Amino acid sequence: MADPIYRIGSNQRIWSGVHLFRPVIDAVSIFRVESSSGNQLFDINSLYGWVNIGPDQPQYEQDPNVSLYVVRNLDSYHAINIMNPNNGIHASSDIVAINDNIDPEKGYVDFGITSTGFNDIDYALFDAGVGFCYSIDEDFYIGSAGSTKSLFLFIGSTDTKDSIKAELDSSGNFRSVTLSSVDTTNKWGLGGVVTTSGLTLKTTQYITLTINGTPYKVAVCN
Secondary structure, three states, X not given: OOOOOOOOOOOOOEEXXXXXXXXXXXXXXXXXXXXXXXXXXXXXXXXXXXXEEOOOOOHHXXXXXXXXXXXXXXXXXXXXXXXXXXXOOOOEEEEEEEOOOOOOOOOEEEEEEEOOOOOOHHHOOOOOOOEEEEEEOOOOOOOOOOOOOOEEEEOOOOOOHHHEEEEEOOOOOEEEEEXXXXXXXXXXXXXXXXXXXOOOXXXXXXXXXXXXXXXXXXXXXX
16 A cells, blocks of 8 residues: 555545544544544544544543543553653653643642652652652642542552551541551541550650640650
């Protein structure tokens, strides 16, 4: 097959191997790439301005505020990989969300991972080869909008609940977690009150905290 000629602006199909380019489809699609079987691979929507990689989103899921859809239907993980193969001391791979603040040192959230050779003195907080997520000069919220849901901290394998180390539940209780169950006897309760039922405290000294004019004696434990 001869090399394809790409024409933008005419409603015709142009073949390129197994791919089919359709520059003008209809009033809302200005450019589309299909497989030879007719499955959509890429589409630019002119009505809402989004780019769709993969098959179309169902109509009820097409949000006009979304600029990019990446769609694939498979019974496995679906990922978008951002890779920086450089192992230099300043190298990292980042996804950054920026607001309207014109100061480049403010108003963004950075999610990423450092390189294996990372050693940047301006980011000495982070070791080499570690993941991170932080906000620049802004408050930072981590949570669940579910009214009865919990936040969990885990360290270890993802194939077992035994890796869960702590839970913050919807009532504000912060519990240590042992194996697959929640330890309800040793927890931070509402208002910062610590419950120590069944917990042995070893202490040699106390400190006094004054809150709203009221002194509180706090045990320092080891």
